[in-house]
Amino acid sequence: MAQARRVALWAVGIFVAYTIIHSPARAAELVQIGFQGISDAAKSVGEFMTQLIK
Template sequence: MGLAQAKKIVLYGLVVFVLYTIIKTPERAAELVQVGFEGISDAAKSIGDFMTALIS
């Protein structure tokens, strides 16, 4: 089994898991998405603060 095939299998499994989670518990899925976006937002703010500190 090649690396490309393994990646395809993992991606397929991840998609199935995400769809199952959304269908089975939509409230929990929405909560996880919100937490993910908050994490991305916090990371972007931290990078912005770091860049500002470098310029100052």
């Protein structure tokens, strides 16, 4: 199990490095999309909590 996890982490790391080197603009776009999603989720949770208090 630990060996499979280590191999999977290496594969993900190599893929990320390849993506950044091969297409830095696309990699930056993917990071921006990810952070935008996290931001939207946090905003939605905040609005939900605000509505619970009212």
